[in-house]
Amino acid sequence: MPLAAEPIGVDQAAEVxxxxxxxxxxVRVRLLSLIASHPGGEAYVNNLIAAFDLTGPTISHHLRVLREAGLIGCQRRGTWVYYWVVPTMLERLSEVLSIPAGGRAND
Amino acid sequence: MPLAAEPIGVDQAAEVxxxxxxxxxxVRVRLLSLIASHPGGEAYVNNLIAAFDLTGPTISHHLRVLREAGLIGCQRRGTWVYYWVVPTMLERLSEVLSIPAGGRAND
DNA sequence: TGTTCACATTGACAGGCTTCTACACAGGCG
DNA sequence: CGCCTGTGTAGAAGCCTGTCAATGTGAACA
Structure with a gap:
């Protein structure tokens, strides 16, 4: 539900x-973009770390923030850990920011 | 351009x-929602302050953050100051988060 | 089988930034 | 001039970011 449609609730505001x-x-925006635009929709950490001038632990921390926010998922396959984007969350946020036709919905 | 379409540039990532x-x-999410969903698309500060358990200066500060981010505009009309939402910025952010058909665009 | 190596995460900590309140200031109206 | 509305400033508490050190997991090899 777009936040321009009606006043958002306190709980939902906190979640958003x-x-x-x-x-x-x-860094997290770029990480998300790198993962989302990676061939196959997946990327492994080693590639992501190489794209930044930051150390491994720093990237790992940022990935955890994205993961706990529900924006990405991960799975270990052997030695490497793969990351992918959860489209549901992105779509939901995109909808929240969208403008209803006419700027408002009711009242 | 959706961030899932291709790896986002460093500058654009910083801007987003x-x-x-x-x-x-x-608080800022609720403020934006209150302003956007207000009848007429405008709201004045006194109403916004009443909706929170925060002091006036705090709300004023949050409004300034939203204003400097280009998300809202304001104008003084006599004694009261009116705020409204800038739909362009919201639409742009919404587009950034949108998922291209198929999850990726090229390559 | 046991060791060694590479990959990735976790924990602890320093530095900087954000958030919030209290007080004081500017602008308009009666 | 007195009052109300709204903003600016200064300061304390808390959170975030980034690095180093240490741990855990799985694969390769003698």
Whole structure:
């Protein structure tokens, strides 16, 4: 439900804000984009670390923030850990920011 | 351009992250929703302050963060100050989060 | 089978930034 | 001038970001 349609509830506002907080860091935005645009929709950590001038633990921390926000999922396959994007969450956030036709829905 | 379409650039990632940072606080999300869903698309500060258990300066500060992020605009009319939502910014963020058909665009 | 190596995460900590309140200031109205 | 509305500033508490060190997991090899 778009936040422009009606006043958002306190609980939902907190939930949405948590997700947006996960996207409030440039590194995490780039990580999400790298994972989402990776061939096959998956990426493993080694590749992600190589794309930044940051150390492994730092990337790992950022990935955890994205994971706990429900934006990405991960799975271990042998030695490597693969990450992928959870489209449901992105679509939901996109819907929250969308503008209803006419700018408002009711009242 | 959706961030899932191709790896986002460093500059654009920083710009998007700044906007999301403005939305990373529950109070600001609720403020934006209150303004956007207000009859006429406008709201004045006195109404907004009444909706929270926070002091006036705090709300004023949050409004400034939203304003500097380009998400809302304001104008003084006599004694009261009116706020409204800038739909362009919301639409752009919504597009960034949208998922291209098939999950990816090229390559 | 046991060791060694590579991959990735977790924990602890320093530095910087954000958030919130209290007080004080500017702008308009009666 | 007195009052109300809204903003700006200064300061304390808390959170976030990034690095180093240590741990856990799985594969390769003698």
């Amino acid at each position: 804000a948590t997700a947006f907080k996960a996207l409030s860091d440039p | 992250a700044t906007a999301f940072k403005a939305l990373s606080d529950p």
